[in-house]
Amino acid sequence: MTLLTLPPEDAIALACFLLCWGGFGATARWLGKRKPSLISSVNAFRTRWMQRICQRDSHIADAALLGNLLRGALFFASTTIFILGGLIALLGPAMGDVIARLPYSAPVDPWVLELKALVLIAVFVYAFFKFTWSAWQYNVLSIIVGGTPRAADTEPDALASYAENAAHIAGLAGDSYNRGIRAYYFAIALLAWFVGPLMFLGVTLVVTVVLYRREFSSPMLESLRRATGADVP
Template identity: 30%
Template sequence: MKFLQALTALDIIALAIFILAWTAYEPMLKAVARGKGVINTDMTVIRAAWMRNMAGRENKFMDGQLLGHTLNSASFFASSNLILIAGAAGVLFGGEGAFRSASSLMVLKTSSRLLFEAQIALVLLALARGLLDFIWAIRQMNYCLAAIGAAPDTEDKSLQRAYGDTTARLLNPALSSFNRGVRGYYFALAAAAWLFGPGAFIATTLAALTLLFTRQRKSPSAKAVGDLRRMIEKL
């Protein structure tokens, strides 16, 4: 009850918009895409083709190197998340001193210590969710590396295709988790905007959502990935 009393009506609306955007983004993207037209769905087809080619290659060193590079990127982001989480947690548990320091900044709009702690906690929650996604992505990529190393040396085309498709079922969820982790930065930034007031919170949340959708559907990369998918499907 104390938490709700610390919020204005606009704060509650802003928080509701954020939660809706954060939780509904992926289902909305899938509904809009209907299997095609966005980077995430088109890339599942491209990765499946990669894994089928991997299964038919005699030398799979390159495939392991490519996936290892992605694994290093996920590890870097996970480490960065830990640093940001430690910083946010330091402010959250900094007590009255942290609140007074923040309140002295004219640009910040925080009316009470309880509201300030809620604002920082939301940033921390977004970062923590991203960290968990990165950790799960790293684990799944390690499973995929094992699958690449275990690929049978066979001339049976049907077995190669089946093995590649099954390995893609490991790789695609791994990269989806990685994408969710990166997306967590967008929503962590939106959550941080709450410190500048509910109006800035709403605007930044909607801006992050628009940016994510635009990059998925309208960016040059989205168009190129869509063209690649269509080429692969014609083969």
Template identity: 35%
Template sequence: MGDFSLLDLAAVAVFLTAWIGYSVAVERLSGSGGSLNRMMNRYRHAWAEQLELRENRVVDTTINASLQNGTAFFASTSLIALGSVLTLTRSADDVLTLFGTLPFGTQTTRTTWEFKVAGLALLFVYAFFKFAWAYRLFNYGAILIGAVPPRGSDEETIRRAARRAARMNVVAGAHFNRGQRAWFFALAYLGWFVSPYVLFVTTLAVVYVMWQRQFASEACRALQEPDDD
């Protein structure tokens, strides 16, 4: 770690703290009940309640398939991004010269550059595993939807099966959200290639954008109970 300055280490510490702190705030704290993710989870359970009432559940399997397809897209894109990141190691000298000429750029050694590239690659590996697991869970969710007994069966059995499918969908959605979060923080991480100062700024900018989308966006307001209109 001798090639890294204290400012580099501080920037990385802020980056990791922001990622972990934001994740805990959105997923774990009770005060995050008004977040977009939490509200959508409630609608996942509402979907399950409608599932109990439907005789023909083709629409439910179609919705689940659309969720799977979106997850598969991000999983494959993560692999493409990972391959692109790994190619950066082959043109290190040219890229180092380019970044050194940027207004806020700093001189970087080849070892430092390769370490930064490895960190970016790990972000996309993490994202791929999250998306791949979410895809598998949505697949399990499709099976659970198919396992919901038809109308006319015991109501309690139908209710339990539908709620089980909803819980699986919630878990799958959580892993999908973590994969997307890794993508957003990968964008922030790119600032470190320029300088640690830029990493500070990009990290704060990404956290602000994600927080705004979770708690103060038009999408969030659209799910809230309307006031007197």
């Protein structure tokens, strides 16, 4: 069996899912350069944080903050491994019996069920790579913070460049973490696919709207804008 033989309603729902998941990140980055967004606001704070780090010699509080960020990424990475183990164990003849017991689920061919599970596994594999990469980037950021030159012994331009590069790495780590979290959101839509393609399509659109609202029109964004002021584009 191939995707060409996938039932039309499932093929349309899957295409919409891939478009929403893949297109949301690109669209958010494009819009983030033209209007205030949650990511740009947080990045403004990251820049301020790294600038403060370069102005002081004691980094004990900064190490604690970096430790919290690192633990968050590692927590989701380990959780994703357990989820992947459960999904892989679900593959096989028993999957049909499990799905058949879901309320409102319609009978489908076994290969379609396996395809749904494989797509869900692929999403969590993607999330695992993003969370582990985020953890590695936070490790690198910790080393950079530990190697921050003393303000009294460094030229202001060199110090500003160091802070800018550190803020850029912090932004990359945060972006990887955000992509992993986004994969979890869209995995919820994939779970709805086991009930039916219409449910899958509806939940995909709902998840996309929720993510857009949180990124560009949430109360959190308004609070960050008031705090950052002119730092937000």
